[in-house]
Amino acid sequence: MAKLLYRLGFWSAKNRIKVLIGSITLLVVAAIVALSMGIHFGEETSIPGLASQKTLEVMEKEFPNPQGNLGKTQLVLKAPDNETLSSEAAQQLITVKLKEVAADQEVSSVVGPYENHSLNADSTIGYATITYKVPGADVTDVSKDSVNQIAESLRDAGWQAELIGDGYVKMATSSPTEGLGVLLALVILTVALGSIITGVLPILTAGLGLGFGIMLIIIGTSFLDIPSFALSLAGMLGLAVGIDYALFIIARYRQQLAEGYERREAIAIANGTAGSAVVFAGVTVIIALVGFSFVGVPFLTAMGTAGALTVLTAILMTIFVVPAILELLGSKVKVPTKRSKRKGSNQKPASRANLWGKFVTGQPLMAVVLGVALLSTIALPFFHMETGLGNDGQKSPDKTERRAYDLLSEAYGEGYHGPLVILAETDGGKEAAANLNKVIEEVKTYPNVAVVNPAVTGPSGKISLITVMPTTGPNDSKTIDLVHLIRDKAPEIERQDHIKIGVTGSTAVNIDITQKLNQALPKFCLIIVGLAFVLLMLVFRSILVPIKAVLGFILSLGATLGFVTYVVQDGHFQNLFNFYTKAPVFNFLPIIVVGVLFGLAMDYEVFLVSRMREEFKKSGDAKKSVLAGIRNSGGVVTAAGLIMVAVFTGFILAEEPMVKVMGLALAFGVLFDAFIVRLLIVPGVMTLLGKSAWYFPKWLDRLLPNLDVEGEGVMEEVEKKRLAAEIEPRVRLLG
Template sequence: MATYLYRLGRYCFRRRRAVLAVWIAVLIAVCGAAGAFAGKTSDEFKVPGTEAQATLDRIKDTFPAQGHGSAQVVFAAPAGGGIAAPDAAKAVGASVERIAHVPGVAAVPDPYATGAVSPDGRVAIALVSFDHKLAEVTDQQREAVRAAAEPARAAGLDVAFGGDAYNRMAKVEGGSESIGVVVAGAVLVITLGTLVAAGLPLLTALAGVGVAMAGLLALTGSFEIITTAPVLALMVGLAVGIDYALFILFRHRRHLDEGLEPEEAAARATATAGSAVVFAGLTVVVALAGLAVAGVPFLTVMGLAASGAVVVAVLVAITLLPAVLGFVGRGIDRLPLWKRAPAANGGTTMGERWARFVVRRPLPVLLLGLTGLGVLAAPAASLDLGLPGGGSQAVGTDARKAYDLVSDSFGPGFNAPLVVVVDAHDAPNPEQAVQTVAGRLQTLEGVRTLLPPTVDRASGTALVPVIPTTGPDHADTRALVNEIRDQRAALRSATGASVAVTGTTAANIDVSTKLDQALPPFVAVIAGIALVLLALAFRSILVPLKAVLGFLLSIAASLGAVVAVYQWGWLDGFIDVPKVGPVVSFVPILLIGVLFGLAMDYELFLVSGMKEQHVHGKAPREAVVGGVKGGARVVTAAALIMVSVFGAFVLGDDPIVQPIGFALAVGVLVDAFVVRMALVPAAMALFGRAAWWFPRSLGKVVPKVDMEGEELMARLAEEKREAKEPAGV
């Protein structure tokens, strides 16, 4: 691999104008495609095959409104009983009538006629049904519904808008991520010492992110892409784009310090550090694409979107960066902010001092690190999963205001309605069957009330709305859904009717259950991939096993922190958590996929340095010190950059993006500074020469990956020797 990348790096350096022109053309082309073909992203977390989704698909022709978008318009009077006052009732009625005339609104029943008035007479709910799917509800229609409620606002009533149509998620707005870029820039300046050197990783990373994001947006017109996918692609693409460029740039400057010409330095950096970048990028892509194992389409789309961003980041790092280095030449150290000692001087660094401390006390460091990670991971045993809704939105938003008004005035269960579908077409007496089922449902623990059923006599099917006593993310609501499903056999025996549960709440519960069940096989697949790739990279047995165990420790610690903050409410006030409750159901599996690849970055960079020292004859512990000394600074900078990029997303208030950013920031922090910089050197020191043992039988069949550039250096030395021979003859 190193030989091919060496040639590629040299070619891009020499043909820098052509390479730059190609990337500019690609950027312009994908931006044009985004402008021409971009469509809308989806806010629906649909999972085909779950009972709720299958039931909804089955009844969509009989009850088409069940598959359409809906919203709540919540009217609240300043005092109890005020919503029924003549002036308030008139204003609500006028608003409802105007909403009914908004294009795309199919129905909006009068809340007084349907009894949708709270017991204290303060709040009324108008349920708005659109005549098309939620994904097709436009922002213009949402704003038109808002504007139509003006009579109620003019009468002094509070009006809030909630429901599926207003629970908007995960928008890329540029605020928090720009903070991450600024912090990353500061880390680069401190690490590299000059504005020119610090600017190169930012420049190339932003170029890569621009290409990836524009390409993804261009696909939204042809494919259903969940709204969270572009945000994840931006988050991951920006972080790895900066880090990959930093790895290569760091090696390039080292070669310059050794006296190489810029072209040769860039070619060798692309060959060696570039090999680690390609391998690390491959692991990230494989892990993210592996999200398809869960069998959840929107999660697969998120994984593929982020994978695309990583592929672009790798291509930029091994082509555009060498080209830019060709333009910069020896001017990479221009605009210095502090005097940098060349790496060739070989002074004692902080990384070397830390490594020597660890290898002198490997067992205490290992035990202390494992204890700390165990404490941090302990809350993960209480992990509870769910999907966000109106109650997860930030306090002060319209959707959260509507959710809280309904919950406080009607009860939390009115935000978690279940739809029980009774198919009685085979029953001896369909009407009696529906009544019997409804009567049985009313007796179940956890049911607050039943709303009047909707019956289609032609098909013998009825929809029975069930209002739980608890909210959508409460364990008792999940228990109620399971209880209704457990009653199906008995109900069919008693009435001849089949029963199924659907609706948004049931669908979210099914998605969370499916994702929870997908975690063990996904972890097994990821662990297997890691073992194979690392065995291929290092030709070792113990190194891959150690790496996988370290990765699992990082995952457990990160999930423990997420549970403590987002489920238990620790650090409330320090981190502005929209609502304490179940963790977003796809955060664990997404964390595993993303963090696996990122963790392998640091593993590859550090351990490849240790192997390089070992290959050159260093004693095992000295090889560990040498590897840490060579990689500590760049790994530290890379980790801080990733933490700053991911952590910036915690500053937002999106209920999905915020915990994802927090989980990744904690995961990278723990993996880089505890696992890779402490536990890995300690374990390698304890392993000694056994760390590099590899069975001969496997060595014959496993292809050799020249990540450290041994074969390349040997070939270059041979070419140099051959070039001198004619002169000496």
């Protein structure tokens, strides 16, 4: 692979104009196709086979919803002080305003607070339900502005009027704050690469790759059910790895120039060596993301596939376009100060190692103990982590949907947001009604039950719906316990009362999804850890190096989830990160962090340790190889880690809670892995292990393929070309 990439680097540099025009043409064509086909993101988060899902399917057959998935908005109203919604003046005002809402051509129906009987006990709070003719995602901004203006007019009259529901609120998959992360990345790149022109290059190629990947994802929405929030993960990853991968190749190119190689030769060498590591690291990230499919959750599979697609386009743009632009820029790329000549230098490389390398290799045990103790401490909150699904109650109080959520909680209790639906199936006999009432009375006695509504029987006469409102919210552990209690009682109820019951509704479905994800997490971790061990064994031809890498990954993973739990669930530093309330960790976040962090951790492991192995094969000196790895790759890994943190920080500043939490987890995951694990613990462990770190059984070495990530074959070919170039004039002279 290294030799192929070496030749590709030469070809791209030679055909730089064709490569650039071709890549831009691809992006334009993909954009035209994507926009002509339209954007068709789905928001389906169900999992086939769950108990609540099966019950839901039975319920939908018996009680078909003629309105389907039409968008709905609730206009939540609170009367001014010393007034109520039941007064004649209030009724007249609300009736007039709701007629204005109904005048919108997109509105199918409006049901006021007097028709839906939503007034609370003291008649101070109620809501109107607005149903549209289209799904929530398709409600136009014009219609949203119309209902918003009506809410504003009510506020001007002294009322509190807030809006909530999928007909008004749409998840933001992107935010202007993401641009701040890119600006920070540009500053880091400018410092690392010595000039603004060179610093812009990784962002440019990352933007091309991300744009192409996003267009492919949009095209895919016409054929696959891809949730809109998949774009957030894909955007984070595509941008971050695209910048990092370009940085790795540019940094190696500058090193080759400093060693005296001709420009095009340096480009080809960088593409063959660093490019090999880029391809391997990128493929590792892709495998981890595609591994989401092992969990058996359709929307996670779609998220992983979308993320893998943007990583793939980032790899392709890096190995094709970066060499072309480097050739185009020519001497404008600043060459670092030459540390030594390519041959004839008497200065020992080890003596030029930076202070950090000298500290870690000089005090390896202290470095390892310090790093392990720090990450272990940060990981402690992980052991009481609770997971659940997000809601509007986690948003900023400046948002109308958050204020509407709080009003509904004030009026009807937290349980309003987490109703449970019991589906009761009877034999239709004479005693069926009495038995059904008996079940309702029994459910009323269960702990944490606020209200049990009368049963609604379907057309068949055998299936009924019983709505149960708990006293606690949808993510509360008491609500989860209530769902499990009802299910535990189901066999006894069926035996005594001849009624088969099941629990469903959005709350029960979300509880089941969370449980499914939590059960899948250990299995997914084992798959990822096993994959990491095998891949790293192939790359580094070592037994202990992969074990060390896997243990380091586990440490950084534990610290990441522990820190997220500490902030999001326990409520620390919430003002610093703009979180507005304590909440459980998003249920799919741990699996996403495992997959993504694994891929990124392997990136840094490959770029750092491959240079150590390259030096060890030359000198046989283990400590010298650690110093060489830190000297040659430590700065690049530092810059790459800072860039990742900068990009993900842009997502922390987003308004959408789901995006914020993903940004927080990935930013600190990279921070822990790149700076504590890879630059502190790894060099310390490698120094302590010495030559034994590179032990590999000869029989296993012969059995496994050699991936040549360091580009040994490339450097051998370059050396042969150099010798041939030196010998040829002599041969001609002798001839």
